[in-house]
Amino acid sequence: KQEVTQIPAALSVPEGENLVLNCSFTDSAIYNLQWFRQDPGKGLTSLLLIQSSQREQTSGRLNASLDKSSGRSTLYIAASQPGDSATYLCAVANNAGNMLTFGGGTRLMVKP
């Protein structure tokens, strides 16, 4: 059974800092990995999708890496802003690609 862990569970940083969020998973037989953002009480916003054959993806100030063999992914946020405050979730798709297993999320607060 796939298990996804995100560390840290919560993070508070001053505005402007670069930061790294971590995600680990136990079964390396994945189809892809997605990072999402969730604002309180809201749905999920897709940030980045990395296919199992890829090593990284970039979108603006965000960069996500994937090391499938070690079961790890990181989300790098450059020059953090207060508007980045949210919960960040990583999710891995099983080998059939039809089911996402989520981590518990990292709650990020960026202070002005």
Added chain:
Amino acid sequence: DAGVTQSPTHLIKTRGQHVTLRCSPISGHKSVSWYQQVLGQGPQFIFQYYEKEERGRGNFPDRFSARQFPNYSSELNVNALLLGDSALYLCASSWTGTAEAFFGQGTRLTVV
């Protein structure tokens, strides 16, 4: 273009009642998945439908059922509601069952 739309946004039900939640996918998407998110946790997979057929089922009791219609919209039904069914129910759509998932804003279900 409209994103994934879910209705209703909020719902209060009494224990033992039945509830139906609805989801309209992004235009052109043929797959719909349902997830349950309890407060403070990551979403848990319930069902995936692709081309009107069930393609995946999570570890939920038979009280949970779903279907997908010819226009690719979907319903999630929950019978004999329990207090523990209180959660945010999220719908995700994708072009195929294995492509990037896009989530709706969710339906907040409270069982009293």
